[in-house]
Structures are given as C-alpha cells and as structure tokens.
Amino acid sequence: MNDHEVIAYFSMEIALEPGMPTYSGGLGMLAGDTIRSAADLQLPMVAVTLLHRQGYFAQKLDAGGWQTESPVAWPVDRFCHELPARAQVTIEGRAVHLRAWKYTVKGVGGHEVPVFLLDTDLTENTGWDRTLTHHLYGGDSWYRLCQEIVLGIGGVRMLRALGYREVPRFHMNEGHAALLGLELLEEHARWFGRDGFNHDDVQAIQQRCVFTTHTPVPAGHDRFPFELVGRALGRSDFGEHHDVFCCEGELNLTYLALNLSHYVNGVAKKHGEVSRLLLLPKDRFHHYQIDHITNGVHLATWASPPFAQLFDRYVPGWREDNASLRGALNIPGEDIWRAHSEAKERLVQEINRRTGAGFDPQVFTLAFARRAATYKRARLLLTDPVRLKRIAGKAGGLQIVYAGKAHPRDEAGKKLIQQVIQARQSLLPEVRLVYLENYDWELGRLLAAGVDTWLNTPEPPQEASGTSGMKAALNGVPSLSILDGWWLEGCIEHVTGWAIGESTPVKAGLEERRRRDAQSLYQKLEKTVLPAYSQRQDWLRIMRHAIALNASHFNTQRMLEEYVMKAYFI
Numbered sequence: 001m002n003d004h005e006v007i008a009y010f011s012m013e014i015a016l017e018p019g020m021p022t023y024s025g026g027l028g029m030l031a032g033d034t035i036r037s038a039a040d041l042q043l044p045m046v047a048v049t050l051l052h053r054q055g056y057f058a059q060k061l062d063a064g065g066w067q068t069e070s071p072v073a074w075p076v077d078r079f080c081h082e083l084p085a086r087a088q089v090t091i092e093g094r095a096v097h098l099r100a101w102k103y104t105v106k107g108v109g110g111h112e113v114p115v116f117l118l119d120t121d122l123t124e125n126t127g128w129d130r131t132l133t134h135h136l137y138g139g140d141s142w143y144r145l146c147q148e149i150v151l152g153i154g155g156v157r158m159l160r161a162l163g164y165r166e167v168p169r170f171h172m173n174e175g176h177a178a179l180l181g182l183e184l185l186e187e188h189a190r191w192f193g194r195d196g197f198n199h200d201d202v203q204a205i206q207q208r209c210v211f212t213t214h215t216p217v218p219a220g221h222d223r224f225p226f227e228l229v230g231r232a233l234g235r236s237d238f239g240e241h242h243d244v245f246c247c248e249g250e251l252n253l254t255y256l257a258l259n260l261s262h263y264v265n266g267v268a269k270k271h272g273e274v275s276r277l278l279l280l281p282k283d284r285f286h287h288y289q290i291d292h293i294t295n296g297v298h299l300a301t302w303a304s305p306p307f308a309q310l311f312d313r314y315v316p317g318w319r320e321d322n323a324s325l326r327g328a329l330n331i332p333g334e335d336i337w338r339a340h341s342e343a344k345e346r347l348v349q350e351i352n353r354r355t356g357a358g359f360d361p362q363v364f365t366l367a368f369a370r371r372a373a374t375y376k377r378a379r380l381l382l383t384d385p386v387r388l389k390r391i392a393g394k395a396g397g398l399q400i401v402y403a404g405k406a407h408p409r410d411e412a413g414k415k416l417i418q419q420v421i422q423a424r425q426s427l428l429p430e431v432r433l434v435y436l437e438n439y440d441w442e443l444g445r446l447l448a449a450g451v452d453t454w455l456n457t458p459e460p461p462q463e464a465s466g467t468s469g470m471k472a473a474l475n476g477v478p479s480l481s482i483l484d485g486w487w488l489e490g491c492i493e494h495v496t497g498w499a500i501g502e503s504t505p506v507k508a509g510l511e512e513r514r515r516r517d518a519q520s521l522y523q524k525l526e527k528t529v530l531p532a533y534s535q536r537q538d539w540l541r542i543m544r545h546a547i548a549l550n551a552s553h554f555n556t557q558r559m560l561e562e563y564v565m566k567a568y569f570i
C-alpha cells in the first residue's frame with residue numbers, strides 16, 4: 001500500500017469477528033462494517049484500535065433478572081498475529097511500551113485492510129500499565145484517559161513504526177481517538193524545528209483529520225480535568241491554546257476533535273441537526289461545520305444465509321454493488337416467505353434451546369434488542385400489560401424477544417432489565433416474553449433476520465442513528481419505530497414499516513410523551529401491523545420494499561462513498 005494515500009481509521013472498539021469480543025455495541029459494529037466495506041471498495045484504509053484482551057463482558061442474568069458480569073478472555077493468537085514493531089507513550093513520566101497485533105479484513109474482491117490492535121501487556125511494562133488494553137470501557141476515568149492516550153498518541157506512533165509515514169487522512173470514529181490530533185500537532189511542530197505547536201500547525205493538521213460524532217447527549221462526551229490530563233501527559237499548556245483545547249478547566253475530547261478536523265459529521269440527517277445545536281456554540285468562533293452522513297450496515301455480513309442465497313439467485317452482484325438490491329422488488333413472494341420462515345425457524349430453535357420458553361414459529365414475533373439504557377425505553381411496549389394481552393389474544397398470540405447488556409456501572413439499566421424480566425409472568429398466556437443473555441454479533445444476526453417486526457422506541461432526539469433496523473430490513477423484516485435517528489429517513493409508512501408517534505414531537509413532559517408514544521404503539525400494532533401480517537400478500541409487499549428501498553441505501557458501501565466524496569479525498 002502506498003502510504004501517500006492511506007486513510008487511517010481510529011476507533012476505540014471494532015467488531016472484527018464473532019469470536020473476538022472487542023466491541024460493546026453499535027459503535028464497534030459500525031466500525032467493523034465500515035472496514036469490511038472499505039475492503040470491498042478497495043479503499044487504501046488501515047485501522048487502529050485496542051486489543052481488549054479481556055473482551056467486553058459476558059452477561060449473566062440471575063433468577064431475579066439481575067445482571068452480573070465476567071471477563072471474556074479470548075485466544076488472541078488464533079485470530080491475530082503479532083508484529084515485531086514497537087512504540088511507546090509516556091504516562092505520568094513512565095514509558096509505556098506498545099506492540100501491535102495485526103488482523104486482516106478481506107474484501108469481496110480480495111483487497112485487504114489491515115487492523116492494528118494495540119497491546120500494552122508486555123513484560124517491559126509495570127503491572128498496572130499492562131492492564132491498559134484489557135477492558136473495553138472498564139475502570140475509572142483515569143483508566144479511560146490512559147487508554148485514550150494509548151489509542152490516539154500510541155496509535156499514531158505505532159503507524160509510524162510500521163512504516164506509514166505520510167498518511168494524509170485520519171478518521172476519528174467518535175471522540176475517544178481525539179488525542180491523535182495532539183500527536184500530529186507535536187509531530188508537525190517538530191518537523192519545522194519548533195518546540196511547541198502554533199496556529200500554522202493547527203491548520204495543517206485540520207486538513208488531515210475527519211471526525212464523526214455519535215452521541216447526541218452531552219453526558220456521552222468524554223471530558224477530563226486539565227489537572228488530570230496534565231498529570232498523565234506531563235504538560236501544562238492547556239490555557240495557551242484556546243483554539244485547540246478550549247473549554248473551562250477541562251479537556252473535552254469532542255471539542256478537541258472538532259477543533260482539529262476539516263470535516264465533521266453526525267450519523268443521520270437528524271443527528272447532524274442535533275449535533276449542530278449541541279456543539280456549535282453561538283458565542284464563539286469555530287472553523288468547522290457539522291454535516292451528516294447516515295450510517296449503514298455491511299450487507300454481506302448481515303444477510304442471513306437463506307436471504308444471501310436468494311439475492312445470489314435474483315440479484316447477482318449485490319455484494320459488489322449494494323444499490324442493485326433495489327432489484328429485490330422482482331423476487332417472487334413465495335421465495336421471500338420461504339427464506340423468512342427458514343430464518344425464523346432458526347431463531348425459534350435457538351430461543352427454545354436457550355430458554356425452554358416454547359416459542360412457536362407460527363406466532364407473530366417482535367424483537368427489542370439494544371443496550372439497556374434508560375433513554376431507549378425498553379418498557380414502552382409493556383406500559384399497559386392488560387391492553388397488550390388483549391391485542392395479542394385477538395391476533396392469535398404474540399412473542400417478544402428482548403436482549404441487551406447494561407453497562408456494568410449503569411444501575412438504572414440493570415433495573416430496566418430486571419423489570420422487563422419480572423413482567424414476563426403476568427403477560428402469559430397471550431404474550432410470551434423472553435430476555436436472552438449476552439446480546440452479541442451471533443445473536444444479533446439471528447434476531448434481525450428471524451423476527452417478524454423490529455421494534456425500536458427511543459426517547460427522541462437521543463437516537464443518533466441506530467443500525468439494527470437496517471439489518472432487519474435487509475432480511476425483509478420491517479421496523480415499527482419511533483421517528484428518530486435513521487428511521488426518519490427510512491420509514492415510508494406501510495411500505496418499509498411503520499412510525500410510532502409524531503414526526504415532530506409534541507412539546508410535552510417526559511411522562512406525557514411516554515404515555516402518547518405507548519398509545520400510538522398499541523394503536524399501530526393492533527390496527528395496522530397485526531392485520532397486515534394476517535394478509536400474506538400485503539405483508540410480502542412490505543417485506544420486499546424493506547429490502548429494495550432500505551437495504552439498497554442504508555449500507556456501509558453507500559456510506560463510505562459519501563465519506564470518500566465529502567471527507568477523504570478533498
């Protein structure tokens with residue numbers, strides 16, 4: 001690879017394959033899908049992340065529904081190979097040595113994108129430093145800061161050690177990687193024989209950096225007191241560079257990334273708007289605009305085997321040219337139904353194997369699978385159990401599959417899981433509910449393809465994009481979702497799925513909105529979704545449109561082509 005044209009993609013988490021628990025959820029999955037599409041498109045990309053030797057945790061739910069966590073060490077050398085190159089960063093005056101493991105992502109035409117997973121677990125390092133690349137999102141804020149130093153600063157140094165000297169583009173997938181900008185500034189200043197960086201360096205670095213923000217809530221942005229960063233990095237010049245570090249007394253990695261990038265984007269049209277309101281302070285000059293590029297999914301990864309076979313037959317070349325899936329409109333209804341029934345059968349078998357819940361492939365089935373965070377409102381569907389039972393009874397039954405982990409320190413998220421599980425008994429016999437442990441890549445694949453409708457009920461406008469509904473659409477599964485994130489773009493009523501609630505949320509309190517959204521959800525389910533499901537031809541029309549209209553557009557191939565045009569090659 002010619003390093004004069006390399007795009008270096010930095011992400012704290014990347015989902016590379018099902019056996020590597022190096023991701024926690026949507027952000028890592030998106031990073032993996034992005035890299036897989038880059039390989040398909042033969043883009044000159046390399047990726048940098050941390051090794052996360054102990055993985056993101058394994059989830060156990062006890063009889064009362066309470067979540068406990070355990071580490072998931074994985075066999076690193078079965079998937080990756082160690083490179084001889086070494087780099088180091090300085091933390092609190094100590095040298096922390098790094099090595100990199102290489103994992104190779106191969107595209108549909110054979111093009112390779114190398115992923116470098118940084119590892120501090122070396123005998124040269126002291127005990128605590130060796131744990132820095134063990135746990136994804138583990139530990140306290142100090143641990144987190146040190147990990148971000150390893151990723152951002154260590155990542156740039158490792159690329160240099162590996163021979164990538166030029167690298168015209170650095171893409172920061174979320175603010176965790178923002179310290180790479182600081183390293184580039186220092187490098188640039190040194191190149192010109194200066195001790196510290198100045199405004200010219202800042203401008204030069206901006207030309208190289210691209211930043212994608214994923215978080216519409218202020219609490220989601222990493223912030224560290226200057227005192228803490230100063231201690232870690234041994235510098236005290238934060239006050240001198242307001243155009244870079246900004247913000248009273250603390251280093252906000254989102255602002256650092258914004259200040260050092262020539263192109264910034266949110267991950268759906270609406271998220272672009274929300275990010276502009278959140279991140280463009282009116283009282284301060286900023287050089288950046290915030291655009292949007294709507295997320296997608298890697299189609300070959302998320303098509304279930306029966307649908308992949310169907311596409312191979314009716315839309316050959318769909319892996320190379322994702323937009324050609326518009327041709328799914330030509331697939332005969334009975335073939336679509338057969339593929340769906342096969343995917344559903346696989347899911348039902350897995351559910352019954354894991355839980356003994358006695359799920360029935362003939363019964364209409366909904367999924368709600370997401371990280372258990374309160375704004376995602378997992379319990380919206382359970383607001384009125386009596387009404388839900390009545391709706392289910394009339395339709396010949398209803399099955400609901402829940403899955404999702406709560407962050408180990410998120411007590412409210414854990415309570416949420418517990419409450420969902422505790423509702424199970426009272427819903428019987430009309431409604432069968434299961435909560436599956438350990439929502440991950442494999443389970444996500446089974447769920448997105450195997451249910452009849454995908455449910456999503458976030459509190460607007462907190463859904464940046466969401467991608468699970470896109471995976472479902474690819475497998476002919478329509479969404480029933482709140483109009484937020486990608487669904488504002490993807491929903492064509494009764495054609496690709498259905499909207500819950502109003503497109504412009506009524507100004508109302510949280511409780512009132514929840515009440516109205518629940519009303520709307522029950523209404524849609526009872527009067528529109530379940531009746532359509534019982535009319536096979538109407539349902540097949542919707543399944544076909546979900547694929548043809550949404551999978552052909554909401555994929556990482558289209559998404560990357562936008563990054564190329566708007567961010568990488570300008």
Ligand SMILES: *Cc1c(COP(=O)(O)O)cnc(C)c1O
Binds near residue numbers: 027
């Ligand atoms: C796709 C996927 C996600 C992202 O889900 P959203 O809820 O749409 O943000 C998270 N976890 C897993 C395992 C996934 O496959």
